[in-house]
Amino acid sequence: MLPVYICDDEEKMRKILSDEIARQILIGGHDMQTVLCTGDPEELLDMARQKQKRGIYFLDVDLKQKRSERDGFWVGREIRKFDPRGFIIYITSFRDLAFKTFQYHVEALDYIVKDDILKMLPAIRDCLRVIAKRMLEEMDAETSAAPYFTVKMADSLRHIPLAEIICFETSPRTHRILLYTESERLDFIGKLSEIEEQAGNNFIRCHRAFLVNREKIRSVDLKNNEITMQNGQICLVSRSMKPKLAEICRL
Amino acid sequence: MPASLIIRTIFILVIDSISSHLVLYLFLFAIADSRIRWKDAGRMMLISVPLTTLAAWFLYYMVSIHILLGYALSSLVTIGLNVILITVYLKWHPLKSLTALALAAAMQVGTGAIFASIISGVSIAESAGLVKYIFWMVIVYPAVVFAICLLLTRLQLGRYMRFLLSDEKSLVFTASAALVLEIFVELLFTMKDVFQANFNFTYILSILTFLLLILCFFTYISAKGERDSKIRMQEAMLLEQRHYMENLEAIQKEMRAFRHDYKNILSGMSVYAEEGNTQEIKNALRKMEADFDYKVGENIRQAGQLGNIQIPELKSLVLSKLSRMKEKQIVCNLEVFRPVTEVSMDVLDLNRCLGILLDNAIEAADITEGSSVDLIISRQEDMVTIIVSNPWNKELALHSIWKEGYSTKGEGRGLGLPGYQRILEKYENVFPVTSWKNHIFTQEIKIMNKG
Numbered sequence: 001m002l003p004v005y006i007c008d009d010e011e012k013m014r015k016i017l018s019d020e021i022a023r024q025i026l027i028g029g030h031d032m033q034t035v036l037c038t039g040d041p042e043e044l045l046d047m048a049r050q051k052q053k054r055g056i057y058f059l060d061v062d063l064k065q066k067r068s069e070r071d072g073f074w075v076g077r078e079i080r081k082f083d084p085r086g087f088i089i090y091i092t093s094f095r096d097l098a099f100k101t102f103q104y105h106v107e108a109l110d111y112i113v114k115d116d117i118l119k120m121l122p123a124i125r126d127c128l129r130v131i132a133k134r135m136l137e138e139m140d141a142e143t144s145a146a147p148y149f150t151v152k153m154a155d156s157l158r159h160i161p162l163a164e165i166i167c168f169e170t171s172p173r174t175h176r177i178l179l180y181t182e183s184e185r186l187d188f189i190g191k192l193s194e195i196e197e198q199a200g201n202n203f204i205r206c207h208r209a210f211l212v213n214r215e216k217i218r219s220v221d222l223k224n225n226e227i228t229m230q231n232g233q234i235c236l237v238s239r240s241m242k243p244k245l246a247e248i249c250r251l
Numbered sequence: 252m253p254a255s256l257i258i259r260t261i262f263i264l265v266i267d268s269i270s271s272h273l274v275l276y277l278f279l280f281a282i283a284d285s286r287i288r289w290k291d292a293g294r295m296m297l298i299s300v301p302l303t304t305l306a307a308w309f310l311y312y313m314v315s316i317h318i319l320l321g322y323a324l325s326s327l328v329t330i331g332l333n334v335i336l337i338t339v340y341l342k343w344h345p346l347k348s349l350t351a352l353a354l355a356a357a358m359q360v361g362t363g364a365i366f367a368s369i370i371s372g373v374s375i376a377e378s379a380g381l382v383k384y385i386f387w388m389v390i391v392y393p394a395v396v397f398a399i400c401l402l403l404t405r406l407q408l409g410r411y412m413r414f415l416l417s418d419e420k421s422l423v424f425t426a427s428a429a430l431v432l433e434i435f436v437e438l439l440f441t442m443k444d445v446f447q448a449n450f451n452f453t454y455i456l457s458i459l460t461f462l463l464l465i466l467c468f469f470t471y472i473s474a475k476g477e478r479d480s481k482i483r484m485q486e487a488m489l490l491e492q493r494h495y496m497e498n499l500e501a502i503q504k505e506m507r508a509f510r511h512d513y514k515n516i517l518s519g520m521s522v523y524a525e526e527g528n529t530q531e532i533k534n535a536l537r538k539m540e541a542d543f544d545y546k547v548g549e550n551i552r553q554a555g556q557l558g559n560i561q562i563p564e565l566k567s568l569v570l571s572k573l574s575r576m577k578e579k580q581i582v583c584n585l586e587v588f589r590p591v592t593e594v595s596m597d598v599l600d601l602n603r604c605l606g607i608l609l610d611n612a613i614e615a616a617d618i619t620e621g622s623s624v625d626l627i628i629s630r631q632e633d634m635v636t637i638i639v640s641n642p643w644n645k646e647l648a649l650h651s652i653w654k655e656g657y658s659t660k661g662e663g664r665g666l667g668l669p670g671y672q673r674i675l676e677k678y679e680n681v682f683p684v685t686s687w688k689n690h691i692f693t694q695e696i697k698i699m700n701k702g
Contacts, residue, residue: 094548097586098556098588098627099586101586104638105629153682153684154636154680154698155631155633155699184684186684231648
């Protein structure tokens with residue numbers, strides 16, 4: 001059962017939202033229930049923190065708070081601290097729309113524009129349907145706790161599953177490491193020797209400047225001291241590592 | 252000539268060549284504001300030293316040529332050859348290579364003349380023994396020059412020269428001026444041989460003064476050029492702000508027209524209401540709303556987001572890229588959710604980097620059907636994040652796009668990403684992320700707040 005929280009400082013909007021959500025839960029037969037409908041974000045956060053349960057949150061972006069920094073966006077980030085997998089939907093006027101920003105920083109599911117009531121209601125219905133579908137999909141899929149590598153960049157943390165990492169490479173910049181996956185390249189502060197310890201047995205330090213994932217190796221060219229990875233990238237092999245690499249290849 | 256003398260002569264020519272090449276490259280890197288690329292220098296020397304030694308041998312000893320002419324020709328060969336080598340190995344613009352090389356050569360010849368003077372004055376001449384000669388020419392002389400270059404780097408000579416070496420308009424003039432200067436200094440050097448001036452204090456002093464004058468002259472031109480360029484940039488910014496105002500005025504005009512239209516539509520709707528014709532009312536409402544969003548709504552929204560960029564140079568850049576996108580009919584989704592008033596990075600550097608990313612995104616969107624570019628500038632408590640993304644469904648290798656000359660647009664045009672990386676290298680509080688997922692290519696810059 002997913003708890004639904006509604007937070008909007010306009011009473012009229014709260015009524016519209018809670019009525020339509022209740023209606024859609026009934027029609028769709030979703031396993032959800034509205035547990036809070038308030039204009040005070042602190043109240044929402046207190047209750048949600050207590051419940052310790054994954055929830056659905058309808059948040060007004062433009063909450064008129066005493067502390068102007070504490071808008072719906074701030075509420076979303078606070079929610080993420082204790083409910084990383086909850087569903088956050090923003091209610092916003094077209095004027096204030098900045099959905100990609102919300103998606104990036106808060107992983108918001110969707111947004112609903114409140115300027116046009118006629119469009120709002122079907123949007124609410126669609127959101128709940130998408131959530132229900134996701135819940136089903138997640139139950140089917142395997143949720144294995146895959147080991148991951150944590151990258152700290154500026155003030156944000158990224159968790160990359162180790163299995164997706166192709167290699168680490170030292171950047172020409174001092175103390176900087178480049179991390180390559182099939183689809184990304186990250187630049188962060190680190191030391192290859194420390195990463196080598198953290199990354200585990202699947203990673204080989206084939207060169208002073210390279211730490212490669214052995215499962216992502218496509219081919220090895222010992223004559224030219226190169227390894228070609230699955231994404232086409234070429235990593236160097238130092239002379240001292242050649243014998244060890246040759247041995248690993250034979251396995 | 253007896254064989255032993257030939258061998259000894261060639262050997263001395265080689266030593267001289269190695270020594271002067273070392274010094275030349277040291278000055279080259281100092282002038283061009285680059286770190287010393289030993290490997291590339293080594294590769295260039297491997298080619299240049301033998302070839303120039305052969306040329307010198309040929310010119311001086313095989314062909315009986317006047318010493319001045321021979322010297323000039325051999326210098327020409329050295330410079331010409333090294334310009335080619337630098338363009339190939341260091342991948343600099345040929346005119347930049349020529350200018351920097353000519354200046355470096357002037358410095359090399361000048362300091363060489365002084366050093367040779369000192370050596371001969373202290374009686375450590377060629378005749379005093381090969382080992383001592385090697386020691387002084389290949390070790391002491393380059394070491395002294397290394398120290399001088401360190402001092403020049405401390406004085407940020409390279410930073411002043413950077414403008415002169417990269418501004419295309421003045422590059423031809425600068426290259427010619429540098430060449431003329433270099434020839435002049437060479438002449439001065441050879442005069443020593445002609446007039447047998449050994450350890451002449453006045454001679455050394457005059458060379459030093461001359462070299463200093465050269466440096467000051469070029470630094471002055473460079474600084475002036477940079478100032479002029481800044482003024483031009485400010486004028487460009489003013490132009491952009493005028494465009495911004497014109498955009499706002501256009502929005503105002505459309506709003507007035509819209510207000511006129513909707514008043515008519517409303518009066519029509521009240522007739523429908525009297526008749527009880529709800530379908531027509533719904534139609535009219537829908538059309539009105541669509542019209543508004545299409546004509547004015549998006550403009551207003553974008554203008555609002557633009558207003559949140561409160562760094563003038565940045566706003567200017569975004570404006571100019573937005574208008575370029577409008578010209579090419581590329582949709583731009585601009586999001587600046589919170590006001591951005593400052594960033595822990597030199598704004599001009601940020602503009603250059605963002606400019607490179609946006610140019611790439613625009614070019615990609617241009618050749619992708621129905622494409623758009625997202626630009627998000629997000630201020631957080633401790634950092635500012637800038638994201639540029641666009642759809643891309645053709646070939647792309649995340650690890651190769653950073654190399655010079657890589658392009659998805661055809662031969663010879665790079666993505667500007669090596670330059671982008673070079674600029675970001677200066678900042679330890681900046682973290683770039685590149686990704687290509689679900690056919691969307693994204694470039695992020697995270698700038699952590701300092702202090």
